[in-house]
Amino acid sequence: MHYSLAVFVAAAHAHYHVPNVPRAVAEDAAPLPTLFARQQFAQPCEEVSASWSALAPESTGAVFVGAKLAYDCLNSVPVDAEGDVLVIQELKRLAQFQSNLNYMKDGTLKDGPDGVLHNEPVDILGELDAIATGVQNGTYESEFEVQFTISQLLKSGGDNHFSWRADIMDPLRFLHDRFALVSLSKDGKNLPKVYVQRDLFSAYNASSPGNFTPSAIKTIDGKSVVDYINDFATTNNGWHDADAQWNRVFVNQASNSNGEDFGSWTYPNNYVGPTTTYAFENGSTIVTENKAYIGGTADFTGVTDGSTFFAAFCQGAQKKTQTQNEARQVATSTSDVLPTPMGRYPSAAFVQSSLAFQGYYLNGTGYDKTAVLAIPDFGPKIGKGTNETVAQIETQKMVRAFFADAVSKGKEKLIIDLRGNGGGTIDVGFDLFKQLFPDQDPFGGTRYRAHEAHQLFSAAVTSALNNNTLKAMNETVYDTIEDSYGVFDYRNVRDANGSSFTSFWDYYGPYENNNDTFTSIRRYNYSNIPGGYTSGSDFNVTGYLSEAPAPPQPFKAENIILVQDGSCSSTCAIFSELVREQAGVQQIAVGGRPQYGAMQGVGGTKGANIGNYPFLVQAMTSTLQFTAEYLGESAALKLNASAVGAIAATSQLYIRSSHADEDTSISGGVNMLDNLRQHDATERPLEFYYEAADCRLFDTFKSWADVTVLWKAAYDAKWGNGTCVQGSTGDKTSISVVDNSPFNGETASQNSSGNSTEPGQSEGAASGLQSAGLSVVVAAAMGVALLML
Numbered sequence: 001m002h003y004s005l006a007v008f009v010a011a012a013h014a015h016y017h018v019p020n021v022p023r024a025v026a027e028d029a030a031p032l033p034t035l036f037a038r039q040q041f042a043q044p045c046e047e048v049s050a051s052w053s054a055l056a057p058e059s060t061g062a063v064f065v066g067a068k069l070a071y072d073c074l075n076s077v078p079v080d081a082e083g084d085v086l087v088i089q090e091l092k093r094l095a096q097f098q099s100n101l102n103y104m105k106d107g108t109l110k111d112g113p114d115g116v117l118h119n120e121p122v123d124i125l126g127e128l129d130a131i132a133t134g135v136q137n138g139t140y141e142s143e144f145e146v147q148f149t150i151s152q153l154l155k156s157g158g159d160n161h162f163s164w165r166a167d168i169m170d171p172l173r174f175l176h177d178r179f180a181l182v183s184l185s186k187d188g189k190n191l192p193k194v195y196v197q198r199d200l201f202s203a204y205n206a207s208s209p210g211n212f213t214p215s216a217i218k219t220i221d222g223k224s225v226v227d228y229i230n231d232f233a234t235t236n237n238g239w240h241d242a243d244a245q246w247n248r249v250f251v252n253q254a255s256n257s258n259g260e261d262f263g264s265w266t267y268p269n270n271y272v273g274p275t276t277t278y279a280f281e282n283g284s285t286i287v288t289e290n291k292a293y294i295g296g297t298a299d300f301t302g303v304t305d306g307s308t309f310f311a312a313f314c315q316g317a318q319k320k321t322q323t324q325n326e327a328r329q330v331a332t333s334t335s336d337v338l339p340t341p342m343g344r345y346p347s348a349a350f351v352q353s354s355l356a357f358q359g360y361y362l363n364g365t366g367y368d369k370t371a372v373l374a375i376p377d378f379g380p381k382i383g384k385g386t387n388e389t390v391a392q393i394e395t396q397k398m399v400r401a402f403f404a405d406a407v408s409k410g411k412e413k414l415i416i417d418l419r420g421n422g423g424g425t426i427d428v429g430f431d432l433f434k435q436l437f438p439d440q441d442p443f444g445g446t447r448y449r450a451h452e453a454h455q456l457f458s459a460a461v462t463s464a465l466n467n468n469t470l471k472a473m474n475e476t477v478y479d480t481i482e483d484s485y486g487v488f489d490y491r492n493v494r495d496a497n498g499s500s501f502t503s504f505w506d507y508y509g510p511y512e513n514n515n516d517t518f519t520s521i522r523r524y525n526y527s528n529i530p531g532g533y534t535s536g537s538d539f540n541v542t543g544y545l546s547e548a549p550a551p552p553q554p555f556k557a558e559n560i561i562l563v564q565d566g567s568c569s570s571t572c573a574i575f576s577e578l579v580r581e582q583a584g585v586q587q588i589a590v591g592g593r594p595q596y597g598a599m600q601g602v603g604g605t606k607g608a609n610i611g612n613y614p615f616l617v618q619a620m621t622s623t624l625q626f627t628a629e630y631l632g633e634s635a636a637l638k639l640n641a642s643a644v645g646a647i648a649a650t651s652q653l654y655i656r657s658s659h660a661d662e663d664t665s666i667s668g669g670v671n672m673l674d675n676l677r678q679h680d681a682t683e684r685p686l687e688f689y690y691e692a693a694d695c696r697l698f699d700t701f702k703s704w705a706d707v708t709v710l711w712k713a714a715y716d717a718k719w720g721n722g723t724c725v726q727g728s729t730g731d732k733t734s735i736s737v738v739d740n741s742p743f744n745g746e747t748a749s750q751n752s753s754g755n756s757t758e759p760g761q762s763e764g765a766a767s768g769l770q771s772a773g774l775s776v777v778v779a780a781a782m783g784v785a786l787l788m789l
């Protein structure tokens with residue numbers, strides 16, 4: 001037997017995708033070399049190619065060309081009509097796994113504080129069909145336009161787990177060169193204005209403090225800075241909340257502490273014109289030339305026009321330049337000590353070796369009983385300076401030691417800084433929840449979209465793991481299947497009430513909700529390795545198995561506050577939901593559009609699991625393998641004629657995928673799981689609820705220069721005499737109002753018993769009607785295969 005199973009690595013991640021970019025963003029831009037007279041070239045790609053061959057040998061990793069030239073080159077690549085129709089067909093099959101397609105279609109988020117629609121309705125499958133028609137009837141001028149339209153369409157769903165990135169996006173990437181922006185309020189009360197970050201470096205330079213006053217940007221390309229940036233944010237970022245979108249444009253202090261995040265302004269997806277004109281309040285104007293950079297691995301040899309560009313970069317594995325690969329390896333650190341957070345961070349009480357988790361103690365009268373847990377990333381990795389080999393275990397131990405140390409030192413308050421956090425490993429989010437609230441049983445109820453391929457896959461996994469002959473024949477194979485797919489076997493997970501499912505059909509349904517079909521709500525079972533752990537069995541969550549009993553609760557719920565900037569997605573959203581809904585922990589949102597009023601802390605996907613395309617294809621391949629193995633070739637042939645076979649045969653997406661991330665054979669994925677609230681009879685995915693934070697703060701010059709200023713402002717707002725942004729407290733959707741426990745009040749008694757049931761919600765989960773229709777159809781297609789269930 002040959003099983004080639006990729007272990008299903010846990011993922012609820014939504015990363016800002018900026019691979020392999022040049023550094024030194026704070027310095028002045030060097031003018032582009034005028035290498036050639038424009039007239040020398042008949043084709044824009046020929047000129048790009050000539051610039052590349054003239055500059056590549058001296059380059060340290062990237063070659064810059066003018067943005068207009070790059071755009072013209074991309075737009076000269078002819079439409080690959082036949083190939084694009086295949087791309088769309090394959091994407092549509094995989095998109096069946098996107099959990100909230102029908103909610104996107106409705107644009108259900110209609111209940112924002114201002115009564116406006118926060119997500120425009122979008123019919124993803126219908127629009128994909130329209131693009132395919134357009135490709136065939138000559139609507140599109142270039143291959144770039146087609147791929148750009150597809151990627152914008154997926155982004156418009158506002159679920160940053162859902163994406164597709166084509167190869168054509170890789171070789172030339174747009175850049176607002178060395179013009180990273182920040183959005184800051186003078187005093188935390190007045191509305192923020194937009195500044196050029198390098199001006200701040202001059203203003204807050206230890207060797208020459210305070211002798212430069214930055215001037216705010218008033219207009220960009222003649223349009224008010226607020227309008228320009230709101231439009232830019234809408235088309236460039238994939239978050240569902242407008243304030244989160246705004247924040248994603250700017251340098252992110254928290255993400256910069258463990259990596260680099262200069263914001264989408266620096267690395268726009270879209271062409272932003274040949275130049276950008278910034279007019280400042282002091283009357284000055286700066287015109288910058290926009291650029292595109294040629295990524296470190298692109299090889300333009302032989303590229304002379306759009307067709308040769310396509311041949312070089314859009315037909316599978318790409319040529320790589322030797323020197324640049326070597327240059328990248330040399331840059332790798334060889335230090336053996338733990339890293340230190342980058343940017344304006346104080347020295348830490350602890351750091352996890354990839355800086356995903358960092359602990360601090362505040363100093364100063366009034367603040368000295370406060371610990372800060374900064375988590376820019378829920379996906380820790382093993383870095384330098386640790387002997388641990390499993391990042392989840394390293395993190396668990398360090399957080400546990402930090403909480404114990406904090407308690408022993410008499411720290412009473414905890415600020416959890418989740419700014420910049422786009423998610424990570426699901427189990428790590430649950431682990432932190434259990435370390436904070438060991439007495440709570442985390443709800444974490446989620447469900448899949450029910451459709452043919454998912455049903456057959458779920459059935460096949462259950463059959464395989466239910467087969468004792470297989471287990472006896474080769475335990476290694478059995479264990480690999482269990483590690484990879486055990487969490488898809490209904491016997492391993494729990495229902496909404498925490499009990500076992502009674503049968504496959506009890507679990508699978510399909511159940512109707514909002515005109516679509518879904519599986520039952522299911523919950524992880526951390527006492528049962530295959531049903532709890534999305535990352536194999538090398539880690540036990542605090543409070544379960546070898547990690548039981550958990551240490552005592554370190555902080556009272558009312559002594560904890562979340563600090564969030566809307567970036568929070570995925571695992572970060574799962575964690576936020578658990579602590580907000582079950583423990584009543586309150587939230588402070590930071591930044592957002594320059595306007596008063598409330599803001600959401602979680603502005604990214606609230607979906608509970610990304611299904612990367614390669615994983616989905618592999619899962620379908622495994623389904624065919626299991627079936628051939630247990631039921632014989634004829635059953636496998638039948639299955640091959642279903643959606644399972646069609647997805648297993650995915651080929652064009654491999655050819656046309658971005659190769660920027662060398663580990664990913666198809667770039668992108670879907671959101672597989674809706675995250676739901678306990679006792680919510682409507683079963684609306686959390687993504688489609690508006691949930692304001694309890695208070696909002698603006699970043700200031702001082703907090704830009706020193707992160708502890710923000711943490712102290714958060715402390716003051718929650719427990720001291722600080723104030724929140726005008727109009728930002730008391731929103732009806734904030735947990736302080738829902739729980740009726742005032743945000744800042746001596747007498748506020750937090751509800752830590754998990755009593756936050758919303759009015760009118762009484763039915764248990766998965767109360768939708770069972771829809772017999774689909775199951776009959778699928779069972780017929782599957783023939784004998786499902787009988788054994």
Ligand SMILES: *[C@@H]1O[C@H](CO)[C@@H](O)[C@H](O)[C@H]1NC(C)=O
Nearest residue numbers: 129130131133134137138139
């Ligand atoms: C081509 O197809 C698109 C998408 O369906 C449609 O909007 C457009 O009108 C069509 N154009 C022509 C020339 O048929």
Ligand SMILES: *[C@@H]1O[C@H](CO)[C@@H](O)[C@H](O)[C@H]1NC(C)=O
Nearest residue numbers: 200201202204205206207208
């Ligand atoms: C401070 O200013 C000096 C002179 O302009 C410059 O060389 C130095 O890099 C600046 N330091 C920082 C931290 O920005």
Ligand SMILES: *[C@@H]1O[C@H](CO)[C@@H](O)[C@H](O)[C@H]1NC(C)=O
Nearest residue numbers: 199213214215216280282284
């Ligand atoms: C005006 O402000 C901008 C942005 O801070 C700065 O670059 C420029 O030097 C200032 N101009 C004058 C005349 O002070």
Ligand SMILES: *[C@@H]1O[C@H](CO)[C@@H](O)[C@H](O)[C@H]1NC(C)=O
Nearest residue numbers: 346347348360361362363708
């Ligand atoms: C508190 O003070 C100590 C000792 O000076 C310092 O190492 C640490 O970085 C400070 N912590 C914060 C959060 O400012």
Ligand SMILES: *[C@@H]1O[C@H](CO)[C@@H](O)[C@H](O)[C@H]1NC(C)=O
Nearest residue numbers: 336337338384385386387388
């Ligand atoms: C890692 O192990 C080595 C060898 O046992 C030891 O010297 C070192 O102190 C350990 N490092 C850490 C961070 O525990």
Ligand SMILES: *[C@@H]1O[C@H](CO)[C@@H](O)[C@H](O)[C@H]1NC(C)=O
Nearest residue numbers: 001002003473474475476477
């Ligand atoms: C079990 O299967 C694996 C992978 O196919 C193989 O390497 C191993 O030898 C098998 N073990 C037995 C006992 O057959």
Ligand SMILES: *[C@@H]1O[C@H](CO)[C@@H](O)[C@H](O)[C@H]1NC(C)=O
Nearest residue numbers: 102103105106513514515516
């Ligand atoms: C369900 O679909 C039907 C027919 O398309 C439509 O009339 C109805 O409004 C939809 N209901 C919901 C809840 O979307």
Ligand SMILES: *[C@@H]1O[C@H](CO)[C@@H](O)[C@H](O)[C@H]1NC(C)=O
Nearest residue numbers: 537538539540544545546547
């Ligand atoms: C998890 O707990 C189980 C049961 O106590 C134990 O056998 C296993 O070794 C533990 N795993 C880890 C990684 O500690």
Ligand SMILES: *[C@@H]1O[C@H](CO)[C@@H](O)[C@H](O)[C@H]1NC(C)=O
Nearest residue numbers: 463467469470629630631788
């Ligand atoms: C269990 O697996 C064995 C070996 O692959 C296969 O022969 C048998 O048909 C399977 N049994 C069932 C009930 O699927």
Ligand SMILES: *[C@@H]1O[C@H](CO)[C@@H](O)[C@H](O)[C@H]1NC(C)=O
Nearest residue numbers: 365366367716720721722723
């Ligand atoms: C808040 O309290 C601190 C410490 O008691 C005091 O220094 C500060 O002036 C107060 N601020 C306001 C705005 O009242």
Ligand SMILES: *[C@@H]1O[C@H](CO)[C@@H](O)[C@H](O)[C@H]1NC(C)=O
Nearest residue numbers: 739740751753754755756757
């Ligand atoms: C939950 O809150 C409601 C309304 O405040 C109250 O009537 C009820 O007793 C509470 N239930 C529990 C279990 O605390």
Ligand SMILES: *[C@@H]1O[C@H](CO)[C@@H](O)[C@H](O)[C@H]1NC(C)=O
Nearest residue numbers: 495496497499763764765766
């Ligand atoms: C959970 O329990 C409630 C109350 O006993 C019941 O109405 C509901 O059907 C149960 N839900 C599931 C999924 O079993």
